Amino acid sequence: MSYSIQTALIPTPQGDETGYETGYKTADLQIQQDKIAAIGSGLPPVGCCIDARDKLLLPGFVNAHTHSSEMWQRGLIPPLPLELWLAELYDFAPLDPEQIYLSALGTAVETLLSGGTTVVDHLVLIPGREAETIAAAVRAYREVGIRAYVAPLVQDEPFGANLPALSKSEDLPAPAMSTAAVLDLLQDAVQRFHDPAAGINIVVAPTGIQLCSDPLFEGGAALSDAHHLCRHMHLLETKAQKILSQEKYGCSAVAHLKRLGFLNQRTSLAHCVWLDDPDIQILAETGATVVHNPLSNLRLGSGIAPVLKYRRAGVNLAFGCDGSASNDSQDLLEAIKIGSILHNTTDFEYRHWITPRESVEMAALGGATGLNAADQFGSLTVGKQADLVLYDLTNLSLLPRTDPIGLLVLGRPTQAVDSAWVNGRQVVAQGQVCTIDVPQLRQELFERSAWQNPRQSSMRQAMEARYREVMGLEV
Amino acid sequence: MSYSIQTALIPTPQGDETGYETGYKTADLQIQQDKIAAIGSGLPPVGCCIDARDKLLLPGFVNAHTHSSEMWQRGLIPPLPLELWLAELYDFAPLDPEQIYLSALGTAVETLLSGGTTVVDHLVLIPGREAETIAAAVRAYREVGIRAYVAPLVQDEPFGANLPALSKSEDLPAPAMSTAAVLDLLQDAVQRFHDPAAGINIVVAPTGIQLCSDPLFEGGAALSDAHHLCRHMHLLETKAQKILSQEKYGCSAVAHLKRLGFLNQRTSLAHCVWLDDPDIQILAETGATVVHNPLSNLRLGSGIAPVLKYRRAGVNLAFGCDGSASNDSQDLLEAIKIGSILHNTTDFEYRHWITPRESVEMAALGGATGLNAADQFGSLTVGKQADLVLYDLTNLSLLPRTDPIGLLVLGRPTQAVDSAWVNGRQVVAQGQVCTIDVPQLRQELFERSAWQNPRQSSMRQAMEARYREVMGLEV
Numbered sequence: 001m002s003y004s005i006q007t008a009l010i011p012t013p014q015g016d017e018t019g020y021e022t023g024y025k026t027a028d029l030q031i032q033q034d035k036i037a038a039i040g041s042g043l044p045p046v047g048c049c050i051d052a053r054d055k056l057l058l059p060g061f062v063n064a065h066t067h068s069s070e071m072w073q074r075g076l077i078p079p080l081p082l083e084l085w086l087a088e089l090y091d092f093a094p095l096d097p098e099q100i101y102l103s104a105l106g107t108a109v110e111t112l113l114s115g116g117t118t119v120v121d122h123l124v125l126i127p128g129r130e131a132e133t134i135a136a137a138v139r140a141y142r143e144v145g146i147r148a149y150v151a152p153l154v155q156d157e158p159f160g161a162n163l164p165a166l167s168k169s170e171d172l173p174a175p176a177m178s179t180a181a182v183l184d185l186l187q188d189a190v191q192r193f194h195d196p197a198a199g200i201n202i203v204v205a206p207t208g209i210q211l212c213s214d215p216l217f218e219g220g221a222a223l224s225d226a227h228h229l230c231r232h233m234h235l236l237e238t239k240a241q242k243i244l245s246q247e248k249y250g251c252s253a254v255a256h257l258k259r260l261g262f263l264n265q266r267t268s269l270a271h272c273v274w275l276d277d278p279d280i281q282i283l284a285e286t287g288a289t290v291v292h293n294p295l296s297n298l299r300l301g302s303g304i305a306p307v308l309k310y311r312r313a314g315v316n317l318a319f320g321c322d323g324s325a326s327n328d329s330q331d332l333l334e335a336i337k338i339g340s341i342l343h344n345t346t347d348f349e350y351r352h353w354i355t356p357r358e359s360v361e362m363a364a365l366g367g368a369t370g371l372n373a374a375d376q377f378g379s380l381t382v383g384k385q386a387d388l389v390l391y392d393l394t395n396l397s398l399l400p401r402t403d404p405i406g407l408l409v410l411g412r413p414t415q416a417v418d419s420a421w422v423n424g425r426q427v428v429a430q431g432q433v434c435t436i437d438v439p440q441l442r443q444e445l446f447e448r449s450a451w452q453n454p455r456q457s458s459m460r461q462a463m464e465a466r467y468r469e470v471m472g473l474e475v
Numbered sequence: 476m477s478y479s480i481q482t483a484l485i486p487t488p489q490g491d492e493t494g495y496e497t498g499y500k501t502a503d504l505q506i507q508q509d510k511i512a513a514i515g516s517g518l519p520p521v522g523c524c525i526d527a528r529d530k531l532l533l534p535g536f537v538n539a540h541t542h543s544s545e546m547w548q549r550g551l552i553p554p555l556p557l558e559l560w561l562a563e564l565y566d567f568a569p570l571d572p573e574q575i576y577l578s579a580l581g582t583a584v585e586t587l588l589s590g591g592t593t594v595v596d597h598l599v600l601i602p603g604r605e606a607e608t609i610a611a612a613v614r615a616y617r618e619v620g621i622r623a624y625v626a627p628l629v630q631d632e633p634f635g636a637n638l639p640a641l642s643k644s645e646d647l648p649a650p651a652m653s654t655a656a657v658l659d660l661l662q663d664a665v666q667r668f669h670d671p672a673a674g675i676n677i678v679v680a681p682t683g684i685q686l687c688s689d690p691l692f693e694g695g696a697a698l699s700d701a702h703h704l705c706r707h708m709h710l711l712e713t714k715a716q717k718i719l720s721q722e723k724y725g726c727s728a729v730a731h732l733k734r735l736g737f738l739n740q741r742t743s744l745a746h747c748v749w750l751d752d753p754d755i756q757i758l759a760e761t762g763a764t765v766v767h768n769p770l771s772n773l774r775l776g777s778g779i780a781p782v783l784k785y786r787r788a789g790v791n792l793a794f795g796c797d798g799s800a801s802n803d804s805q806d807l808l809e810a811i812k813i814g815s816i817l818h819n820t821t822d823f824e825y826r827h828w829i830t831p832r833e834s835v836e837m838a839a840l841g842g843a844t845g846l847n848a849a850d851q852f853g854s855l856t857v858g859k860q861a862d863l864v865l866y867d868l869t870n871l872s873l874l875p876r877t878d879p880i881g882l883l884v885l886g887r888p889t890q891a892v893d894s895a896w897v898n899g900r901q902v903v904a905q906g907q908v909c910t911i912d913v914p915q916l917r918q919e920l921f922e923r924s925a926w927q928n929p930r931q932s933s934m935r936q937a938m939e940a941r942y943r944e945v946m947g948l949e950v
């Protein structure tokens with residue numbers, strides 16, 4: 001399959017004397033099979049021609065951290081900090097693999113319609129039906145045709161161990177799965193589903209230091225090395241986790257993970273809100289990537305990640321939406337906007353602030369780099385996979401005409417994605433996802449849900465007094 | 476004109492034991508002329524019937540601070556702090572009243588399609604064509620049918636006086652308009668355009684302490700009293716303004732404005748980022764309203780307004796988008812979301828955090844209160860003006876069904892507004908603004924603009940060294 005995208009606007013490095021880039025040119029692209037075969041001006045058309053006049057062409061972005069099944073609880077959980085919010089989330093998690101399938105479809109659709117062509121799904125597993133959960137998500141991503149990194153969220157310590165001072169308690173129940181059972185599950189998922197050429201990747205993804213043992217990190221790292229898998233985890237999202245890591249390891253979680261050998265160029269770390277300068281240095285040295293999830297960090301009151309420090313230290317950054325119950329959306333352009341401008345309040349030196357061009361690069365190439373795939377996608381480069389997005393610049397939200405990338409990143413584009421391709425396959429056409437029946441998806445989501453009456457989370461009630469004590473809040 | 480809205484979902488105070496409200500009921504509304512005549516269950520239809528099944532009905536929100544003509548520069552200005560950003564803005568401001576008309580239309584359309592039925596336009600005036608500028612904006616708002624508070628942005632000190640230590644300089648040019656000329660302009664605008672019953676209001680709106688003399692505040696207050704006009708201004712948006720107010724008055728700007736008699740229940744104050752506790756107390760005592768513009772405060776690095784402190788002190792709050800060049804959009808739902816969750820990072824006591832219900836109340840009733848109009852609109856109350864918005868809950872961005880207001884505020888609704896009414900007149904139907912030709916507006920905005928090449932702001936260049944010195948940045 002060959003085709004051409006004709007007369008698209010693409011960015012060039014041209015800019016003003018302060019280095020602020022605002023240049024564009026019109027260009028034609030030739031796509032052959034799944035790859036970008038040529039980029040130039042006045043190229044002869046190959047195969048069918050797509051007219052991209054008045055449209056902006058960019059590499060697809062990476063939604064570098066989410067939990068798809070949280071879609072079932074979006075809009076629902078009260079304003080609470082992570083630890084109490086999690087209790088509410090777990091108490092009412094979906095338990096039917098068909099729900100997992102539907103929310104993965106929904107997550108993929110919203111990601112595609114906001115410029116993303118790759119999703120990293122840190123997938124919450126249904127207890128006792130773990131393998132079915134993974135199969136349901138993989139089925140959805142194959143059908144939609146988004147590039148997917150399915151990262152089963154695993155742990156080998158019981159819920160409750162995630163709060164400081166309780167972690168050494170004898171009162172905790174036994175963990176739901178042993179370390180060996182977790183590693184077997186992952187090994188099995190790799191054998192059944194890992195197929196990078198087809199756009200489906202299995203990722204080794206312990207939930208985080210708060211619920212995982214050292215053997216799980218070590219076993220996960222070995223599995224990752226054996227199969228060249230990416231590694232993913234939450235890291236120091238909250239102050240409570242920072243307190244816990246001192247208690248558990250007697251040092252920072254980052255130093256401990258380095259010692260365990262879990263940090264390398266295939267490792268992406270969601271959140272990284274509570275890192276100190278020496279931790280940041282470790283990230284830079286090991287080549288690990290920080291996945292910035294600004295909206296959930298605000299929604300859960302976790303804090304503002306030191307993103308400008310990461311940039312200055314040379315740490316690679318990517319953007320994630322995080323799960324829909326802590327965001328409560330999967331609009332990647334929103335995450336990119338807020339994750340860029342938020343940090344202007346953390347440094348009066350405006351020369352450190354993130355420009356729209358830099359945001360786009362973080363979202364595309366930064367995302368690909370975090371998946372150890374910067375040589376495969378993430379930029380408009382001949383030879384790379386055709387993961388592309390075309391934005392309609394005649395949309396009211398992108399008018400009047402000024403700087404297209406400025407409008408896209410700093411504005412609030414609505415329905416601006418005209419077309420998208422993953423691995424060369426068109427997945428969005430004329431503003432609609434064209435690989436699945438979206439009206440049918442809406443109907444299913446509608447019928448399987450209800451406008452809620454008040455609910456009570458027993459797990460939250462059980463944890464709240466303890467949480468308040470740990471955090472020094474009035475009990 | 477009478478009509479009924481049948482079987483809409485509306486919020487009720489029902490909630491869980493912690494006070495978190497999630498109750499809804501279905502209700503019918505009767506509208507007679509411009510007012511809500513009845514709300515109840517099973518009401519007999521009057522006039523034509525609007526089927527509101529699977530739709531959420533809320534009072535229209537107030538976009539309580541914007542500058543419509545900034546739409547011409549959205550997406551364009553580099554990441555810069557307010558003072559340098561302003562120099563870029565002024566150097567390339569639109570100079571044709573027809574542009575003012577078009578950007579006011581655009582501002583109204585985006586506000587309506589994101590839940591707003593009222594806009595406060597702190598209108599930047601074309602030098603030498605001030606009266607025409609006001610007339611152009613008023614014409615646009617009348618045509619769209621949005622409730623408008625047109626607040627001509629006036630000043631009687633020269634640009635450049637807004638930087639500390641320069642303010643006493645002899646080198647500044649004479650101001651463009653004298654105090655008397657400014658007050659005459661406002662008086663004239665009141666006589667020509669002020670017509671609250673028709674939804675057009677003129678507001679007394681000095682730009683702020685950084686460019687206005689005491690006689691302008693006093694003369695403006697007198698004009699406001701004579702005609703029962705609202706008052707509006709920027710207040711302590713940046714650290715530089717805080718430094719300036721000490722230099723100019725020897726005290727806080729808030730204390731000075733109180734002495735001048737500018738603060739009362741008809742006064743709304745945009746930004747209020749750099750207030751201290753005694754300042755907050757003054758706002759609470761005088762009944763002035765804080766208009767929270769979270770996105771521009773981030774975009775310009777101004778800071779995070781102490782919104783949770785305002786709430787605890789009993790200060791009324793409203794939300795604004797601010798101008799499109801500092802946001803860079805007019806999506807009120809985005810401002811409400813970010814302006815709500817942003818503050819969770821400023822207080823570990825999550826019981827102080829803003830709930831989605833409270834956000835909606837700030838956006839609607841808080842906005843009306845700031846315009847001294849809480850008895851006229853801002854809630855679903857019999858006898859109030861019918862300023863209403865109906866949201867389509869079958870939109871993918873609001874599915875699966877959970878808590879409709881949670882989804883609306885914490886999610887990222889796209890094209891969720893199905894219908895809107897202002898003063899009882901329908902202005903949005905089936906997701907489209909139905910009072911003006913929006914495709915024609917897009918065409919005009921497209922044709923009058925161009926994808927920009929790099930530009931240089933001479934005013935910014937002239938100010939930058941001075942700004943960096945004032946802010947203690949490396950020169």
